[in-house]
Amino acid sequence: MIEVSIEEAGYDKNRPIINNIHFSIKRGEMIGLIGENGAGKSTTIKAILGLLPYFKGKTEFANLTPNFAYIPEQPIYYEYLTLWEHIELLASVKNLKREIWEKEATYLLTSFRMEGVKHHYLSNFSKGMKQKVMLMLSILTHPDCYIIDEPFVGLDPRAISEFLKVLKIEKQRGAAILICTHVLDTAEKICDRFLILSKGKLVVEGTLSYIQENCKLIDGSLLDCFDLLLEGEIL
Numbered sequence: 686m687i688e689v690s691i692e693e694a695g696y697d698k699n700r701p702i703i704n705n706i707h708f709s710i711k712r713g714e715m716i717g718l719i720g721e722n723g724a725g726k727s728t729t730i731k732a733i734l735g736l737l738p739y740f741k742g743k744t745e746f747a748n749l750t751p752n753f754a755y756i757p758e759q760p761i762y763y764e765y766l767t768l769w770e771h772i773e774l775l776a777s778v779k780n781l782k783r784e785i786w787e788k789e790a791t792y793l794l795t796s797f798r799m800e801g802v803k804h805h806y807l808s809n810f811s812k813g814m815k816q817k818v819m820l821m822l823s824i825l826t827h828p829d830c831y832i833i834d835e836p837f838v839g840l841d842p843r844a845i846s847e848f849l850k851v852l853k854i855e856k857q858r859g860a861a862i863l864i865c866t867h868v869l870d871t872a873e874k875i876c877d878r879f880l881i882l883s884k885g886k887l888v889v890e891g892t893l894s895y896i897q898e899n900c901k902l903i904d905g906s907l908l909d910c911f912d913l914l915l916e917g918e919i920l
């Protein structure tokens with residue numbers, strides 16, 4: 686579905702931030718992008734999205750016109766549009782069928798417990814509420830691929846569980862999902878494979894059992910393996 690091949694990339698040609706990062710994401714696969722603060726996760730996402738001033742490499746999508754949703758860590762929205770107006774704007778831009786999106790939007794508003802604020806401006810929402818809106822909007826477009834930057838930090842536990850439920854359905858539909866997160870116990874439960882970045886490089890890529898084997902920690906958690914890998918005991 687997506688082939689990412691980054692030779693080097695960054696914000697300035699003379700100072701590449703990430704290099705030699707090569708991976709693919711298949712249909713129906715969920716990949717966890719993990720690494721310490723400053724490891725280069727957001728920079729990798731920006732490279733995939735074509736948002737970096739300096740990028741040497743290529744990103745290939747199976748479809749010539751990739752249909753993907755990017756959910757940033759910091760919500761982006763229109764100050765003077767209500768939640769429902771955001772949904773209507775998206776539906777109009779994406780040419781969604783009213784009889785379908787209205788039903789789905791109503792379902793999502795109820796499951797994310799946002800029905801009561803659908804006619805309020807986003808500028809009055811908390812960070813978690815704004816994040817919920819970003820998630821709902823992306824889900825409504827049913828993209829081929831989701832790129833999600835830290836979804837678990839601002840959301841309350843019920844919203845996380847609703848979000849995971851919907852993601853599971855989207856994954857079964859065939860969506861490819863890249864999630865960047867520090868919440869390793871959740872990532873461990875939901876992701877099929879992991880990319881561990883450190884200092885702008887891909888340290889290890891694989892399933893949890895591959896990483897456990899690599900670390901000689903057969904029953905170790907993702908966090909145990911992550912700690913060990915980054916302590917340099919293995920590398």
Ligand SMILES: Nc1ncnc2c1ncn2[C@@H]1O[C@H](COP(=O)(O)OP(=O)(O)OP(=O)(O)O)[C@@H](O)[C@H]1O
Binds near residue numbers: 696702727729
């Ligand atoms: N806009 C920018 N201009 C220049 N350097 C940047 C910019 N954004 C990030 N960097 C640098 O790139 C490196 C990687 O940052 P990045 O934001 O990709 O890390 P991250 O893994 O997403 O970290 P975190 O977990 O803290 O979000 C850091 O050294 C950072 O200082």
